[in-house]
Amino acid sequence: MTRHYRTLALASLLMLALAGCKEDVKPVEEIRPVRYVLAGSSNSQDSQQFSGEIRARHESQLAFRVGGKVLERRVNAGDSVKKGQLLAVLDGSDYQLDTSAKQAQLAAAQADLAQQEADLKRYRELLTQNFISAAQVERQQTAVQAARARLQQAQAALSASRNQGNYTALLADSDGVISSIGAEPGMVVAAGQPVARLAANGEREVAFQVPENAVDALRGASGFKVKLWADGRELDARLRELAADADGATRTYAARLALNGSDAEVRLGMTASVRALLPGQPGAAMRLPLSAILDEQGKHYVWVINAQQQVGRKAVTVGAIDGDSIAITSGLRGGEKVVTAGVHLLRDGQRVTLLEQTAAARGQQ
Template sequence: VFENGAAAREFVGVVHARHETDLGFRVSGKVVERVVNVGDRVRAGDVIARLDPKDLRLQVESAESELAAATSNRAQAAADYERYTTLKERGYAAIAEFDRKKAANDEAEGRLGRARRSLDLARNQLDYAELKADAEGVITSTRVEPGQVVAIGQAVAQLAHDGEKEALVALPETWLGEVRHAKASVRLWSDDGRSFQAKLRELSPQADAATRTYAARFTILDADDSVAFGMTATVALGRSAEGKVAKLPLSSVLNRGNGPAVYVVDEAGALSMRPVTVAAFTADSALVSAGVSNGEKIVTLGVQKLEAGLKVRTVEAPQ
């Protein structure tokens, strides 16, 4: 059948955010509260969860005490050093004793600096007991409950950032050469009549070990609020075929290493293998733009078992 065609092959996937973040605490501890649930909208700075702060507060108090002691020690050491400096200038202090006072002053100054940094660190860790969102978006999963002890960096919730939305699909290896040049569009299963233009953003260089397919992410252009995370999305890929094309069943096209071809049956029933140009594929058809003519008979089943030169008998398809 010859027709004017713009063909598309469809792949089903899921809508994701362009940026998805696993949120985790920067300190370990026991979760006392999880503020958000799946589906909640958050803004940057909103609290996601809290840890028990008791131990962290004790660390702050200990650091404050150490800072007070270091400050007092530094003041005493500085006073001694200043006094011995004056005595040395007047010739009343031994060089060895002056050197000891100078070393004590330097050590006290270093201890004071360490105490200040320790207090800053303890206060930071106390602040880290509250896990906060780093961007505006939607919580797509939660992975801890109150009472659970979590480690540093353990995922507590996943945040899908507002902004670009993508359709994630799995492509067979036969489409790796086509996908970068194909025209892409996305249709939502929940709104079958509406379609969005799309653009390939990322193609995995490695196949999934189980499915042997390649993950592809398509940016959904001009996606609005009706495109929600987790929705089923159908990605249509295709190239426009100029002029008339022959729409042949996929089962009629074979490739033995020299490109696509079909078996043509002549008037005597003999087979000849004919190279063809496939403009595009659909879910069940190949649109052939060159290599066959209108009215020619093409073998549609069992082509892998045939050889050129064999004679076959044509059978009318059942009505």
């Protein structure tokens, strides 16, 4: 029996020794990356954003002034052209035949006038010899005037026919860039049918569409900022044009902004973000993305990041929802960093790392 107790005691000592050899394992603190916004102040400007495209101040829809079959195309989309440069050519065979016919009519009118004038000269000689009456001479004078009018008509018809023949060549009306061209050899086009678009050199603008609920706000904007997607540059702009009638298909209003300080790096077709600066209203609520709001048991919270990059839950009072943002009427100070994604995965005091700042609340500039 004594030996049994000794065995148990030895086993217990061995277990205690092994336990003492193990190091204490501490749990690893989870640091979560988060996106955030800076909450806007209550008296800051409001803003609205739109997507736009860089366009030329002057754009021309080019078309042949006569109809016909396209023989050749001399340029492609994206080519730079000079004023008067040949872009495309129509088959001018029919117009050449018409010009030949008009030339023949002109020659006939010239011959008829010469004959009538010669007859008038003889009639006057016969009148001096009293072989004919004065009335016959007057009738011949009238015939000469009619022949002269037919000659003028034939000359005008020939000039018009020659113009029609010249219109078979499509020329650039200014220096610029061919932004699109639809004329292909073998294609039959009608007079006035657009076959190319020419973006003239010079000023550049931003074209964008405005929904009907933002038209009045856009007219009252205090300024505009245009951010280029390609290089991130931000340019000042002013509203130059806002359509008075909505587009029949999209039900939006076309608007154009004139860019201040644009250069050769602002190329046609570039994508731009348009921000309209709206006058602030005293007491206006700041706005946050909807994804920043944490709802629990009928109450609303946000996660605020402190200077030690730890998050803390703060109760807020919310207002109206507008699109993907919501108004914060109380509980939040301007300038605080607010988490905008993954709010259900955080806990009080948790350390975080900051990712790139997302679009700030609509109330902040």
